[in-house]
Amino acid sequence: MKKIFLFTALAAALIAGLAQANEKLVVAATAVPHAEILELVKPELAKEGVDLEIKVFTDYVQPNVQVAEKRLDANYFQTKPYLDGFNKGKGTNLVTVIGVHVEPFGGYSKKWKTLADLPDGATVAIPNEGSNAGRALLLLQTNGLLKLKDPTNALSTPKDIVENPKHLQFKELESALLPRVLDQVDLDLINTNYALDAKLNPVKDALIIEGKDSPYVNYLVARPDNQNSDAIQKLAKALTSPEVKAFIEKKYDGAVLPAF
Structure with missing residues (x-):
């Protein structure tokens, strides 16, 4: 024993x-x-x-x-x-x-099917945190919706916009809140992790999206x-x-x- x-x-x-x-x-x-x-x-x-x-x-x-x-x-x-x-x-x-x-970072809309459909004065929701805001603005610039003072600045904010032909109105929110306002805005720039969490498919649902060469x-x-x-x-x-x-x-x- x-x-x-x-x-x-x-x-x-x-x-x-x-x-x-x-x-x-x-x-x-x-x-x-x-x-x-x-x-x-x-x-x-x-x-x-x-x-x-x-x-x-x-x-x-x-x-x-x-x-x-x-x-x-x-x-x-x-x-x-x-x-x-x-x-x-x-x-x-x-x-x-x-x-x-x-x-790949994307922009989503439940109101419009193409960028050309965006009306003058459209409301665009973007992240309010540092480089996420800049990333959203760079994507909008790449798609011809605006022009930034420094086209390469990853930390740009709406204050750095020098050309805004559609007179876009920006709504800045914490990234986690962006999917919740998709129904309330014309275009919603959402980080992919939160888009996936909200059951959005960036490849199929995004109106605009970064290319595969995203840095x-x-x-x-x-x-x-x-x-x-x-x-x-x-x-x-x-x-x-x-x-x-x-x-x-x-x-x-x-x-x-x-x-x-």
């Missing part, structure tokens, strides 16, 4: 030791497609000794704030222009680890003190695996594109 008890105790200790050996990694993400992609790699990371915990957020501010404050280890939801603007505005020093995918890659982001940690690097490798590439191509059918 003593031998059986000793064996059981040793086995339990060994199992506990293995469990403790796994490093916990807490990563913030928006629901679609970021959290879905993270869920895909979670089992593989567990095999490699990393227990991935995914925290889903509906905004673009807290995921960065909480990583900067070391309440979270990393996040996966943003482009480098947005991160650069955030770091500059908030005095943070977050860094990109690896680029994973591109979400707005979505990155895994961390801090200088942990960007090269074993757990973060394992996650970076997993996010750019052939399995993830195949998953993105199949599941999102062009609405999300692998960047590797």
Whole structure:
């Protein structure tokens, strides 16, 4: 009996030791497609000794704030222009680890079928956060709806518009709120993750959309003190695996594109 008890105790200790050996990694993400992609790699990371915990957020501010404050280890939801603007505005020093995918940014309308149908004085909803606003305006410029003071400035705002032939009226909102006003505006510029969350298909439903050469890659982001940690690097490798590439191509059918 003593031998059986000793064996059981040793086995339990060994199992506990293995469990403790796994490093916990807490990563913030928006629901679609970021959290879905993270869920895909979670089992593989567990095999490699990393227990991935995914925290889903509906905004673009807290995921960065909480990583900067070391309440979270990393996040996966943003482009480098947005991160650069955030770091500059908030005095943070977050860094990109690896680029994973591109979400071609689109403009949607339930009132009009073509850009030519947009009336004079049409109301256009755009994101109000840093590079997302600039990205929306650059897309409108590319499609001939306006001209910006600096045609390449990723941080342009409506104040930087120098030509507005249709006298567009801009409604600036948090990105997460944009799908909710689709019925209330003439044109709605929505980030693809929120468009997908609202059951919109960017490939089929967008009136205008960025091309496949969009420079707005979505990155895994961390801090200088942990960007090269074993757990973060394992996650970076997993996010750019052939399995993830195949998953993105199949599941999102062009609405999300692998960047590797």
